[in-house]
Amino acid sequence: MPSKMTHQTNMVEKRLNSLQCELKDYEQVMQLMNENMKKGLKEQPDISADLKMYITYVRSLPNGSEVGKFLALDLGGTNLRVLLLELIDGQVLLKSSIYSIAENTMIGPGKELFSHIAACIQQFVEREGLENEDLPMGFTFSFPCKQFGLKKSHLVNWTKGFKCDGVEGEDIVTLLHNAIAEQKLLVRCVAVINDTVGAMVACAHLDQDCQIGIILGTGTNACYMENTTKIEKWREDNTIRQHGEGVIINTEWGAFGNNGCLDFITTEYDKAVDQMSKNPGEQIYEKMISGMYLGEVARQVLVKLIQDGILFKGHLSNRLRTPMAFYTKYLSEIESEEEHELDNLKQVLDELHVMEYSLTDCVIVRRVCEAVSTRAAYLAAAGVAALLERVEKSFVTIAVDGSLYRYHPTFHSKMTDMIGQLLPHRKFRLKLSNDGSGIGAALVAAISTQMTIATLA
Template structure:
């Protein structure tokens, strides 16, 4: 919809937002070009804007990995504990799982409280399911840690910085695997980022997988890079060895060179726990899309344009609106929109205010989807990737009804695909369970590599 039927004062305000939030093809290409430059900088040396963290996941899975693996996933909202049974690519993977909600005080608490909660959850899971664990036969554990970490090996990871609103004391700069192992028996085999897990879990069943991506609370991607293209890594492995890179590109353009930031984006950044960090994520990820709408409407209210005479106390609460709310405004029926609006904000909007809200939700979602193509386009251009599947996980990718179509259209613009193409050469697919199945597959790959190494050592 457009704002043609709105009063003049709202039309003018909406036109200004449209101008600020429209990202055309030329701008997408400029952003993607800068993205590629920052990706290369991250491969060349540590401490760059985009970290390009080396995961020590060597190559894609064969598809023949089998066995039982315990996995634990520390996400932004829940802790998930799983027992995953792999039967190979042609078999059906079994996942028995349990969720533990992360209390708000954990997110700003101490390392001791965090790891105690994780260890208790693992212990409860093992006890409830009568899983037998012994020193002779420990259960391999895959740990999915969805935050930026520098790894010197697969069972090691130093947290660089908390993201997603976390600010737990005593963890940044520390090896999270060691901290977890201090809280539980020493059985951790592999530390996995959720993005890498999504790529490996998807490749386990779909050999056409080229990239794993997260479009949810955060925004990130992982892909496979050859060692000879990673100048910062010194290792005895053969130069052509493929190794998974966790980009951590939510920090793209922290210097603010190309991203079209509005005053609302700047306000979100300044009011966040870490101002000046994760610039790209704060414009494109699910954690922030509802907050962008709230910032705009709160500004309009302060200017006397909307909700005059209404109690807007809920609107004034930071992060009171989520991406699901925006999706409802844009895509649901009029009855559903009004019901959701009233239940969340406490009052019913006028017809004009709802039309305005619909258009704002659309503008925010379209900009987010279009920006999300830039990192993937940069990886494809840098690696010369012409076709394949981008396995995407996250609530925005899988629950917002128009995200995939908008993302695909923008990717075609950046990569100059023919407009009359019958199909897209690079397709966004729904990722397999990266934090559960992906962690298990990586644990299986790691165990095989260790066993093969031991056998080779014995032969020598």
């Protein structure tokens, strides 16, 4: 029996070997990330640079002095959120409502989508008795956009099930203002951001050390405060660049590795996930660390172990045979238990229609989950370490939001550990950002309004 157990353990570790990178590999990832960021900031961005390094035009972070009432929109899926943020003496009073977006609106004419958004705003301001107030608004629009100013942002392409005609390539603020004008609302959009910037700004309101924002959820992205002297492609007032002021850069780091630079750590499981995805050859880094794909990476490993006859006596259930059937939440559920506790793991196996399994099978499944999530956390940490090297602060808070980071029991500790190994003398902390998509947008509107008043004065 011990010899059989040893054989199984050896076979499992052999299958997992390619997922277990060494410190030097993560050091190389950090170096490659930094090189790609530098390329993306050049005056003529290098076509080999996967990171687009979009300038967000958010040049200030909140400092607690912001006052007033501000609206925010949060659109990034099948629900639209409208929020009212009131800032009084550093305190934040928040009200919000959620409005659903019907499937036919998600794929219909763009004009109808923005008319629906304006109608939701009207309902909200009437409910709050604000219809006669001229309110500035921030808009968290979590789709790929190219920014031309704080309130000028062109949609590059729809994602997340949206396919509205007449929006791609257009300025979403113009489309929104046209719809608002038809509703005869006094609301005006003064800033557009994505959820990553929102996470950073929301955290910075309470933590002046915050200089980096990360999303680790269904997808992944990162932003950070960059010195304008390092941005060769800066097209705004040259005085700002010469003075070395700050501006938030949206890295779009999910595309890191598209040029093949991560091939040295790409496994057969990653290649399988990439090929069965809707966008083969794209978002390589995201596919190795984000919630949309981690469960599928784990499933690929489990299937191989079953085919090897090492797991479940070689029996592959129809459910486990199905791509994307092993949800990333299973990793969090399984790893949140103590090793001797099996309630969550058994529930997962029941959902996967695995009828017969041994204690050894349970140990193997947990081991696979741990290997996949650990690599993801370490790869994310390597990206954060690259950002930390660019931020010229002695201590930096990294705002992190997203379901993967929020709910996985060891993601935070593993990221902290690897960043510490990569940058042993750097002082930092990872901090969960609450409701950045909503609060962050309203705060950017507040900053923008305050800067405008200061300029006029």
